[in-house]
Amino acid sequence: MAKRVLIVDDAIFMRNMIKDIFAGGGFEVVGEAANGLEAVEKFKELRPDLTTMDIVMPFKSGIEATREIIKQEPRAVIVMCSALGQESLVMEAIEAGASDFIVKPFKSEDVLAVVKKVLGGA
Amino acid sequence: MVSQDLQRYLGLFVSESTDKLQKLGQGLVRLEAAGRGEEPLAPIVDEMFRHAHSVKGMSASMELEGIKEIAHRAEGLLDHFRKTGDALDPASVDLLLAAVDAMTGMVERSGAGENPAAPAELLSRLDAGVARIHGGAAPAPPRPETPAPHRPTPAAEQVPLGLRRRYTIEVEVAGTCPVPAVRGFLVLKKLSALGAVLEATPAAEDLRAGRIPDRRVKALLESGEPPAAVEKALSQISDIATVQVKEEVHHPTPPPAVAATAQPREPEVGGRTVRVRVELLDSFLDAVGELILATARIREVGKSIPEAVRPALDEGVDRLQSAVKDLHDKVMTARMTPLALLTDRLPRVARDLARRVGKQVEVEVEGAEIEIDRAILDELADPLTHLVRNAVDHGLEPSHLRELSGKPATGRLSVSARRERDRVILDVVDDGRGMDPEALRQAAVARGAISAAAAAALSDRDALQLACLPGVSTADRVTDISGRGVGMDAVKRVVEAVGGALELVSVRGHGTRVSLRLPLTVAVQPVLLVRVGEEVLGLPIAKVHGAAQADTGALERSRGEPMLPYDGGLVPVRELSALLGLPRDAGSGPRQVVVADGDGARVGLAVDALLGQEEAVLKPLGRPLDLVSGLSAVTVLGNGRPVFILDVPRLGP
Amino acid sequence: MTGVDPVRHVLFRAGGERFALPLDSVREVVIPQSPFARVPRAGAAVRGAMNLRGRVVAVVDLAALVGVGSETLQAGRGQVVILDRDRRSLGLLVAQVFGVGPLRPDREEPPGSMVRGIGQIDGGAITLLDPDAVAAHSAAQFGQG
Numbered sequence: 001m002a003k004r005v006l007i008v009d010d011a012i013f014m015r016n017m018i019k020d021i022f023a024g025g026g027f028e029v030v031g032e033a034a035n036g037l038e039a040v041e042k043f044k045e046l047r048p049d050l051t052t053m054d055i056v057m058p059f060k061s062g063i064e065a066t067r068e069i070i071k072q073e074p075r076a077v078i079v080m081c082s083a084l085g086q087e088s089l090v091m092e093a094i095e096a097g098a099s100d101f102i103v104k105p106f107k108s109e110d111v112l113a114v115v116k117k118v119l120g121g122a
Numbered sequence: 123m124v125s126q127d128l129q130r131y132l133g134l135f136v137s138e139s140t141d142k143l144q145k146l147g148q149g150l151v152r153l154e155a156a157g158r159g160e161e162p163l164a165p166i167v168d169e170m171f172r173h174a175h176s177v178k179g180m181s182a183s184m185e186l187e188g189i190k191e192i193a194h195r196a197e198g199l200l201d202h203f204r205k206t207g208d209a210l211d212p213a214s215v216d217l218l219l220a221a222v223d224a225m226t227g228m229v230e231r232s233g234a235g236e237n238p239a240a241p242a243e244l245l246s247r248l249d250a251g252v253a254r255i256h257g258g259a260a261p262a263p264p265r266p267e268t269p270a271p272h273r274p275t276p277a278a279e280q281v282p283l284g285l286r287r288r289y290t291i292e293v294e295v296a297g298t299c300p301v302p303a304v305r306g307f308l309v310l311k312k313l314s315a316l317g318a319v320l321e322a323t324p325a326a327e328d329l330r331a332g333r334i335p336d337r338r339v340k341a342l343l344e345s346g347e348p349p350a351a352v353e354k355a356l357s358q359i360s361d362i363a364t365v366q367v368k369e370e371v372h373h374p375t376p377p378p379a380v381a382a383t384a385q386p387r388e389p390e391v392g393g394r395t396v397r398v399r400v401e402l403l404d405s406f407l408d409a410v411g412e413l414i415l416a417t418a419r420i421r422e423v424g425k426s427i428p429e430a431v432r433p434a435l436d437e438g439v440d441r442l443q444s445a446v447k448d449l450h451d452k453v454m455t456a457r458m459t460p461l462a463l464l465t466d467r468l469p470r471v472a473r474d475l476a477r478r479v480g481k482q483v484e485v486e487v488e489g490a491e492i493e494i495d496r497a498i499l500d501e502l503a504d505p506l507t508h509l510v511r512n513a514v515d516h517g518l519e520p521s522h523l524r525e526l527s528g529k530p531a532t533g534r535l536s537v538s539a540r541r542e543r544d545r546v547i548l549d550v551v552d553d554g555r556g557m558d559p560e561a562l563r564q565a566a567v568a569r570g571a572i573s574a575a576a577a578a579a580l581s582d583r584d585a586l587q588l589a590c591l592p593g594v595s596t597a598d599r600v601t602d603i604s605g606r607g608v609g610m611d612a613v614k615r616v617v618e619a620v621g622g623a624l625e626l627v628s629v630r631g632h633g634t635r636v637s638l639r640l641p642l643t644v645a646v647q648p649v650l651l652v653r654v655g656e657e658v659l660g661l662p663i664a665k666v667h668g669a670a671q672a673d674t675g676a677l678e679r680s681r682g683e684p685m686l687p688y689d690g691g692l693v694p695v696r697e698l699s700a701l702l703g704l705p706r707d708a709g710s711g712p713r714q715v716v717v718a719d720g721d722g723a724r725v726g727l728a729v730d731a732l733l734g735q736e737e738a739v740l741k742p743l744g745r746p747l748d749l750v751s752g753l754s755a756v757t758v759l760g761n762g763r764p765v766f767i768l769d770v771p772r773l774g775p
Numbered sequence: 776m777t778g779v780d781p782v783r784h785v786l787f788r789a790g791g792e793r794f795a796l797p798l799d800s801v802r803e804v805v806i807p808q809s810p811f812a813r814v815p816r817a818g819a820a821v822r823g824a825m826n827l828r829g830r831v832v833a834v835v836d837l838a839a840l841v842g843v844g845s846e847t848l849q850a851g852r853g854q855v856v857i858l859d860r861d862r863r864s865l866g867l868l869v870a871q872v873f874g875v876g877p878l879r880p881d882r883e884e885p886p887g888s889m890v891r892g893i894g895q896i897d898g899g900a901i902t903l904l905d906p907d908a909v910a911a912h913s914a915a916q917f918g919q920g
Contacts, residue, residue: 405828407829408828408829408830409828409829411829412828412829415829656813657812657813658812701815702815702816703815703816704813704815741830741831743831743864744830744831744832744833744863744864744865745861745862745864745865745914746833746864746865746910746913746914746916746917746918747814747824747831747833747864747917749914749917749918750814750815750816750817750917750918751918752815752816753815756824756831758826758829758831762808762826763810763812763826764811764812764824764825764826764831765812766812766814766815766824
């Protein structure tokens with residue numbers, strides 16, 4: 001069965017791009033969120049196998065959202081979408097429980113490779 | 123044809139499955155080591171099973187049925203041995219080798235857009251193989267949904283509760299990762315989820331600050347998890363180039379009776395070791411080389427200062443020199459690497475080739491533990507492979523011919539190394555058809571490498587060495603008749619460039635031995651320095667017969683070349699400047715002529731001046747300088763200037 | 776989805792023009808010290824072989840290689856850009872390295888060419904070079920005859 005993915009990013013362009021990558025990689029994109037608040041809500045509702053999380057977002061950052069989601073579900077798999085220059089933020093997110101990260105600009109193969117690995121190799 | 127949607131993942135599939143197949147192949151070779159008791163069997167089989175399983179999964183998701191069918195059977199075969207713990211029998215090893223090769227080819231073709239079908243013959247052989255090991259029972263490949271790869275080993279399951287294992291873990295972050303420190307941080311985080319990270323280099327604080335020297339993270343982990351679980355956790359992290367997980371020798375708390383009298387033992391280690399990158403070792407050697415040069419330069423300058431202050435300076439320079447020499451020796455020791463790094467893959471090379479050309483070969487490697495300088499080892503990789511291939515391809519006869527001549531059907535190839543004082547002797551011996559000195563004489567004459575008279579004068583033993591002349595061993599038919607293949611000249615050139623020598627001994631009908639006498643360390647060799655115009659060039663003294671002064675314009679000519687009377691014969695004289703395309707001194711006086719060994723025939727090289735002999739550390743040429751023919755190595759003089767060492771036979775006209 | 780962000784480049788002048796190589800393809804920049812040894816039968820762009828801390832590096836005149844004239848530098852002037860990874864035995868002679876900066880080609884060239892694209896810096900054009908192609912063209916200057 002296809003793994004279910006939640007995409008969190010405040011830019012529609014980025015969400016669409018990531019969505020295409022996952023759709024092309026045999027995943028099912030079950031939801032999208034445009035900020036940290038929405039992300040926590042959608043996670044509770046959808047219980048995805050995987051969440052991609054932008055770091056810098058309005059209302060609630062990706063780091064905050066990660067912390068809250070992990071508190072609810074310690075086994076949640078969250079992959080941070082970061083850019084160069086955000087190293088310390090990414091490490092903070094890892095502390096908060098993020099499973100892995102990808103660095104923009106990314107190639108679809110790289111994203112899927114990271115995600116496949118983090119989901120257990122399969 | 124791979125379907126349109128999957129097309130874009132093809133590259134990834136090809137690279138990953140090629141990698142897995144390669145590792146599967148390596149596993150098969152490691153089995154031989156396991157057979158000798160040098161490595162435990164179970165983890166190798168387990169790993170091979172995993173690789174076969176991955177290839178099956180990947181090819182299935184790419185809808186490449188042919189590859190999947192083979193991978194499925196290979197997995198089934200391996201699963202049997204994984205469960206029983208039996209050693210693989212030769213027939214199964216051969217089957218798996220064939221499967222790996224077939225899949226490798228098919229993966230390559232799938233990369234070009236094909237969807238290759240599995241060869242029916244191979245499938246039925248695999249089916250038969252699986253049936254055979256199951257004692258004739260129907261093949262029982264593992265259920266696809268069993269996530270077998272990471273099942274804890276029985277040993278792990280027996281670990282009593284509360285007993286902790288200690289692992290030393292070293293992870294290298296891939297060079298492509300733009301933020302290696304973050305990767306390293308993630309590694310530590312994942313490890314801490316498995317247990318307690320007792321030590322980490324660099325520490326988390328350093329990683330936070332972006333510090334990760336060499337992109338490596340080392341950690342000491344205490345955990346109740348079995349090794350497979352640790353490896354699995356690490357395998358889920360992306361952008362990792364290499365992972366090493368070593369379980370420390372486990373010393374559980376001793377029983378109470380002993381505990382009363384004995385201290386808990388420290389893990390046994392024979393001197394603490396660290397891993398150093400080869401590059402770093404190279405830079406050490408280069409730096410020491412610079413120190414040697416600088417010392418020589420100070421000594422040189424010292425000669426021009428007043429006598430009164432000389433002794434103090436000389437004493438200082440002497441001390442410096444001995445300290446540098448000591449340092450040099452230590453660096454050289456650190457560079458020593460076992461030959462196993464090269465020889466381990468030779469059995470596979472020989473076996474593969476033998477199978478392709480329909481021969482049988484048994485390979486024996488001895489002395490793989492002998493150590494030699496890393497730089498020499500690197501240079502030897504190609505020549506050694508070449509010698510092994512030659513022996514299988516041209517030396518060994520097909521089985522039916524061997525049996526006709528009363529030999530065992532399976533050919534024997536032995537690669538053995540031994541130390542002889544400051545040399546390593548590396549022998550590659552086959553029991554094949556041997557070489558034909560007469561065929562080599564004819565080929566050498568036909569190629570114009572040697573005159574008919576000179577060829578006739580050679581003893582059979584010397585005639586064999588003709589196989590190392592450029593062009594001779596590549597002559598049509600000679601390959602088959604002489605029992606040697608292409609490129610012996612290339613092998614000889616490399617061996618000589620590192621300061622070694624090559625010798626061929628062969629008995630027709632009985633076999634051939636190629637002996638490489640190699641220096642243990644990067645050689646300091648005597649070279650003759652010559653000047654052409656403003657350039658200085660070096661000739662290995664070993665190749666120089668002598669020198670003479672001659673007015674080349676006044677010499678007798680043969681086919682346009684001046685001939686120098688030398689040592690009772692005539693030697694053709696060539697202008698080194700013309701051979702190299704360099705300017706020479708103006709004027710037309712007598713010339714200095716160096717008589718050198720052009721392999722088989724002597725040649726006179728006319729130069730502007732002889733500068734004398736010097737001990738030089740020869741270095742191999744890096745790309746692109748290695749593309750220049752006629753050069754074998756390079757050295758650096760005391761003044762810091764590079765000097766090329768000439769490869770006389772390949773100077774060419 | 777690739778290359779939308781600029782990549783850091785080493786910026787230099789050669790033959791009166793400006794060029795750039797990706798930072799990660801460059802190991803170091805050195806000022807040549809000792810005299811070069813001439814390389815036998817090498818192409819016109821080859822300046823010789825140089826000793827770099829005990830290693831011998833082939834030096835190719837970048838301007839001559841890409842065909843924008845050649846450096847008419849006095850001895851002791853100019854800098855050598857040493858390439859990285861498996862190209863460490865190759866150095867490119869340039870007039871002057873003037874910095875490191877982010878660049879993105881405005882215009883891309885077909886693969887295989889030494890020029891990867893044209894970028895802009897301080898309002899002027901700068902030629903982005905492909906290190907692999909430069910190494911390959913350099914290698915073609917050796918062992919010609």
